[in-house]
Amino acid sequence: xxxxxxxxxxxxxxxxxxxxxxxxxxxxxxxxxxxxxxxxxxxxxxxxxxxxxxxxxxxxxxxxxxxxxxxxxxxxxxxxxxxxxxxxxxxxxxxxxxxxxxxxxxxxxxxxxxxxxxxxxxxxxxxxxxxxxxxxxxxxxxxxxxxxxxxxxxxxxxxxxxxxxxxxxxxxxxxxxxxxxxxxxxxxxxxxxxxxxxxxxxxxxx
Numbered sequence: 001x002x003x004x005x006x007x008x009x010x011x012x013x014x015x016x017x018x019x020x021x022x023x024x025x026x027x028x029x030x031x032x033x034x035x036x037x038x039x040x041x042x043x044x045x046x047x048x049x050x051x052x053x054x055x056x057x058x059x060x061x062x063x064x065x066x067x068x069x070x071x072x073x074x075x076x077x078x079x080x081x082x083x084x085x086x087x088x089x090x091x092x093x094x095x096x097x098x099x100x101x102x103x104x105x106x107x108x109x110x111x112x113x114x115x116x117x118x119x120x121x122x123x124x125x126x127x128x129x130x131x132x133x134x135x136x137x138x139x140x141x142x143x144x145x146x147x148x149x150x151x152x153x154x155x156x157x158x159x160x161x162x163x164x165x166x167x168x169x170x171x172x173x174x175x176x177x178x179x180x181x182x183x184x185x186x187x188x189x190x191x192x193x194x195x196x197x198x199x200x201x202x203x204x205x206x
Contacts, residue, residue: 056121060108060192068124072110075126080194082174083128089188089206097187103205104140105131106191130188140186 063072113123161168188206
């Protein structure tokens with residue numbers, strides 16, 4: 001496929017995607033995407049930004065005020081149970097935390113997932129995270145790179161697949177992000193809304 005047509009196909013795809021209210025903000029450079037393009041193209045230097053607020057992405061304090069709060073609470077239980085079953089964290093006495101190790105707060109990231117065609121909500125997700133704003137480079141993490149595909153790359157591949165007659169296949173890993181090796185042992189506050197059977201949650205961390 002000629003480079004100019006490929007660029008135009010990508011721009012057209014982005015224009016369609018940007019008209020959907022579910023598209024999250026992203027910024028990309030066509031010049032960076034096609035560094036080896038010889039012929040000049042009027043859109044080659046374009047830096048475009050498609051941004052829109054996504055009402056389906058929220059924090060815990062926002063989710064519990066929604067009409068579907070019960071589904072979010074169920075998703076929170078599934079997240080915690082899944083993390084426990086996969087042994088991604090354990091309950092640890094606060095008194096045994098090393099002095100130089102900080103106990104970081106926890107943050108819930110909540111999201112509704114909708115079907116593309118009907119916009120029907122088919123899944124409620126709750127992800128339990130360490131509050132990254134409290135982390136320090138070199139102490140809590142060694143890099144900020146996350147090896148996941150961006151939507152720009154996925155759309156680019158789909159455009160190429162359609163234009164070249166390729167077959168595509170999709171797969172999904174449940175609880176994929178905590179399977180990566182951790183930088184060091186980390187300690188996190190027990191998330192809000194959860195209590196231990198002993199009733200002394202403040203004396204323990206994850």
